[in-house]
Amino acid sequence: MPVPLAPYPTPPTPFTPPANGTQSQLVCSGCRNLLLYPVGATSVCCAVCNAVTAVPPPGTEMAQLVCGGCHTLLMYIRGATSVQCSCCHTVNLAMEANQVAHVNCGNCRMLLMYQYGARSVKCAVCNFVTAVSTSTTEQKLNS
Secondary structure, eight states: OOOOOOOOOOOOOOOOOOTTOOEEEEEOTTTOOEEEEETTOSEEEOTTTOOEEEOOOTTOOEEEEEOTTTOOEEEEETTOSEEEOTTTOOEEEOOOGGGEEEEEOTTTOOEEEEETTOSEEEOTTTOOEEEOOHHHHHHHHHO
16 A cells, blocks of 8 residues: 655745844854854854854954964954964964054064064064164154
8 A cells, every 4th residue: 555655844944134134243152163143133053063152242343363373263352452262272462453563574674563562573484583673663653
């Protein structure tokens, strides 16, 4: 006797963004994938790793830096003084643009960035150590 077949299940209804279409994005706290979410959400569940990531309050300015330990792009709330990488646990110093200065390497002329107050900076390209004079720092502060 033939067995009746069940009909195909109806496909799930696709997600429809809010009427005004505003979406935002953040990095998953579990797998570091970029997540899109509708504005107004308080948390987002990652479809890849199922980690739930809290959404920062509206109006929170975010900044980003590259981890010095594993070179992962990190996002953090602007104004933080340090950021711990969730991948390698390195604590990274988070500096605002007004806390750094630039000088050209004394050997290869590569543009180098350093923290204000430093007496010298070592070039990552040629390993030359360039002395930072106070007059150079004052020039950078005034520009």
